[in-house]
Amino acid sequence: MRQLSTLPAVWMVLLVIASLTLVGCPKPPSIGQPGESAVTPGSGPAGSAATGPSGPSTGTEPSVSRPSVPAETPLGSAGGPGAGMGLGPGGSGGAGASSQGAGTSPLKDIYFDYDRFAILEDQKATLNQDAAWLKANPAVKVTIEGHCDERGATEYNLGLGERRARAVKEYLTAAGIAADRMTTISYGKERPLVLGHDENAWKWNRRVHFTLVAR
Amino acid sequence: MRRRACEVLALALVLLAGLPHPGETQVIERELRDKVASKITIAIAGFAPFAMNGEDLGRLGASILTADLKFSTVFDVMDPATLPFEPKTVQSGQELPLLPGLNSLKVQYLVAATVSSRGHEAVLEGRLFDVASGNMLLGKRYVGETKFFRLIVHRLADDITQQLTGEKGVASTRIAYVTTVGRTAKEIYVMDYDGANPTPVTGNQSLNLSPRWSPDGRTIAYTSYRNGNPDLFVVNFDSGRRDVLSSQPGLNATPAWSPDGQWLALTMSSGGGTNLFLMPKGGGSTRPLTSGSAVSVSPSFSPNGRSLVFNSDRGGSPQIYLLDVDGSNLRRITFQGSYNTSPRWSPRGDKIVFMCQLAGNQICLINPDGSGLQRLTSLGANEDPCWSPDGRHIAFSSSRTGHRDLFVMHADGTEQTRLTNNGQDSYLPDWSP
Numbered sequence: 346m347r348q349l350s351t352l353p354a355v356w357m358v359l360l361v362i363a364s365l366t367l368v369g370c371p372k373p374p375s376i377g378q379p380g381e382s383a384v385t386p387g388s389g390p391a392g393s394a395a396t397g398p399s400g401p402s403t404g405t406e407p408s409v410s411r412p413s414v415p416a417e418t419p420l421g422s423a424g425g426p427g428a429g430m431g432l433g434p435g436g437s438g439g440a441g442a443s444s445q446g447a448g449t450s451p452l453k454d455i456y457f458d459y460d461r462f463a464i465l466e467d468q469k470a471t472l473n474q475d476a477a478w479l480k481a482n483p484a485v486k487v488t489i490e491g492h493c494d495e496r497g498a499t500e501y502n503l504g505l506g507e508r509r510a511r512a513v514k515e516y517l518t519a520a521g522i523a524a525d526r527m528t529t530i531s532y533g534k535e536r537p538l539v540l541g542h543d544e545n546a547w548k549w550n551r552r553v554h555f556t557l558v559a560r
Numbered sequence: 561m562r563r564r565a566c567e568v569l570a571l572a573l574v575l576l577a578g579l580p581h582p583g584e585t586q587v588i589e590r591e592l593r594d595k596v597a598s599k600i601t602i603a604i605a606g607f608a609p610f611a612m613n614g615e616d617l618g619r620l621g622a623s624i625l626t627a628d629l630k631f632s633t634v635f636d637v638m639d640p641a642t643l644p645f646e647p648k649t650v651q652s653g654q655e656l657p658l659l660p661g662l663n664s665l666k667v668q669y670l671v672a673a674t675v676s677s678r679g680h681e682a683v684l685e686g687r688l689f690d691v692a693s694g695n696m697l698l699g700k701r702y703v704g705e706t707k708f709f710r711l712i713v714h715r716l717a718d719d720i721t722q723q724l725t726g727e728k729g730v731a732s733t734r735i736a737y738v739t740t741v742g743r744t745a746k747e748i749y750v751m752d753y754d755g756a757n758p759t760p761v762t763g764n765q766s767l768n769l770s771p772r773w774s775p776d777g778r779t780i781a782y783t784s785y786r787n788g789n790p791d792l793f794v795v796n797f798d799s800g801r802r803d804v805l806s807s808q809p810g811l812n813a814t815p816a817w818s819p820d821g822q823w824l825a826l827t828m829s830s831g832g833g834t835n836l837f838l839m840p841k842g843g844g845s846t847r848p849l850t851s852g853s854a855v856s857v858s859p860s861f862s863p864n865g866r867s868l869v870f871n872s873d874r875g876g877s878p879q880i881y882l883l884d885v886d887g888s889n890l891r892r893i894t895f896q897g898s899y900n901t902s903p904r905w906s907p908r909g910d911k912i913v914f915m916c917q918l919a920g921n922q923i924c925l926i927n928p929d930g931s932g933l934q935r936l937t938s939l940g941a942n943e944d945p946c947w948s949p950d951g952r953h954i955a956f957s958s959s960r961t962g963h964r965d966l967f968v969m970h971a972d973g974t975e976q977t978r979l980t981n982n983g984q985d986s987y988l989p990d991w992s993p
Binding site: 407408411499508531 | 684699700701702703744746760761764767769770778789790797798800802810811813827829834855858877878899902921943987
């Protein structure tokens, strides 16, 4: 910018005009107005969406490979058009679920507020019942699954689901259940119980679910 | 068009003004050219019809090359109908006489290509001419199996981009992502950058999440629930090997490769919190980067490898934070909105793209110092942004179509284009180097 000060006044004037012209150029079209995403009717909690077990799977992984790079040969350099004709052969071508349903248990789900993991007051009665059942069945081990609703980010919800599962585990530990009977797992928002895009679905999906561990 | 005319006028004014001072004019002219006349005008000729396996590879090649060059944001590709000759009739060796006609149309470069076969292989010959000088800048023959014809054409596109801009193009790159298969399985797939050739990477019918390409493009790290716990896996595309890198109880999730490929940052929850750790690329002992009971997820390295951007709820709501790789200098950079997640540092280091909740889930940009917040999307719910390796594009998932589909856009938010359309949910994209 130091150079500018040495320029004649007429140059400066023209430059200012040019700058103003640039600034005044219309912006590219904007990307449209906010719209609504499609909403499909949600089913009640009875119409459970999650069915398949997600434990150790039986599927086989596909074999993977990289599509190999095509063989490349320079086409005559010095020449110009036609110089590439009559080249030698190029190289040969390259290859160039939530276990919901699976371990159905008498333990009831615990529900949460959006983006929160604190045990709600109105959930404590249910959780106390769960604790009583676990005390009455001391041989049973459980997996505590943390789940989230579909809002928010997939990866962050893995962490949030983990915190929900852990909050329930801590509550049950304080209620006298041995910690080594309980393991936690987060499914984030990947295993919704109810399909739907409103609070009627979300409230059932922000949950901790228990599965009994087969022994 | 109005904008272009307006900018040309501005450029003309500056050029006029600069006449008495050639040295300074050049500087300003160059800056303006970068800004204003940044697109390179190119014409595509040749690609005469060539049937192979029931497909016209000539026509296919022309359409792929045209799409590649347009997508690059660097080129203005001439409409074939406006050329002073029939593009398909141009044969090798006949290009030079065409150049004066192109020059008068202000076309800067001509690419002429022919498709043929050798045995079961497809052969593509591409030549690039500087219209003004008549020099051939690039001439190359590409040979490969017909099933890789799209990649062959992408290679020509990238060679043209490299030749004319000095930058590596993205036409040969691929995008890894997660897609629903059946009712509950979520598998990792890889497709070409333009959405072609979707190919499964996992098939274990459980949850597979957060694919991340290593910087050399040979492996993908991802989290899989196949063994009943979210474990960290690495699959090698050269050897076909699949290894468990980390299987601590709880999360082994949201990996990020260091730029030198020697380290992975990941989230683990075995220690009581849900924190970030640094792990050697082959697995082994980890070093904690964060501590405490808050959630720390979705790390992404700065291009110089010295810092990480990540997502944490340590302040009471999910926000974007930076951290040096030695675990020091933690600082929050987002303060607008109560839900900011999924950050990715740009390849040039100047921007961070993330998911913001401003009128729904949207894609936003911010500078690493927390200034310059900018929203790029407005339609539907948008998540999971990631950069193209050249930093000119952003891929993301969006529910605007009813399903979650993958989209790409220019890094300024323009030209939002759908990549997947298979009736399944596709999300968590990661763009290969």
